[in-house]
């Protein structure tokens with residue numbers, strides 16, 4: 431289990447990766463010298479796809495490696511025996527990367543020329559999500575394969591937490607399995623939540639993370655919604671907590 435200081439350090443390191451990556455992408459993009467007219471051709475789009483794919487593969491691996499090191503350190507500190515080592519899944523999903531580029535280079539219907547700034551803003555948002563996803567995949571996949579069967583918690587960071595992340599954080603430390611993968615592994619753009627891993631049956635959460643308190647909020651919203659439908663509960667939580 432991580433201390434608050436270790437979580438903060440991991441969050442800062444990952445934020446640095448995202449920022450450094452983006453600065454490098456912008457420089458490489460400028461180096462291609464693509465014009466809006468070229469970005470309307472297959473060759474231009476393919477050049478951008480190649481650049482973006484290499485970029486996600488390289489920086490996703492950096493983020494994943496940081497997360498794997500974090501995992502190994504926590505496992506070591508917990509004194510878990512065995513030679514298990516965290517793994518870094520391949521961060522590149524070619525179809526997803528191609529889809530993002532196609533979406534970014536498509537101008538709105540009533541516009542005849544691509545606005546480069548809008549295109550880059552779309553790519554920036556997606557790259558942040560994909561690089562952070564590589565971090566989360568490394569941690570979740572390692573937890574799922576670890577024979578010592580740890581549990582993982584989503585930890586809200588920063589001043590504000592959205593309703594969706596609050597619900598997942600309220601569950602505390604949970605096992606990662608094939609079946610739990612969908613919801614536990616879904617994150618919104620610019621989500622700054624971190625994850626913590628424990629091998630203890632009775633973990634003491636890091637400072638500032640109180641799953642019991644969060645569960646109280648979830649439960650109040652569930653009762654007010656009069657339903658176990660997640661969308662209705664989220665709507666109620668947003669009203670009650672004044673969050674997004």
Ligand SMILES: [Zn+2]
Nearest residue numbers: 595621622623
């Ligand atoms: Zn979040």
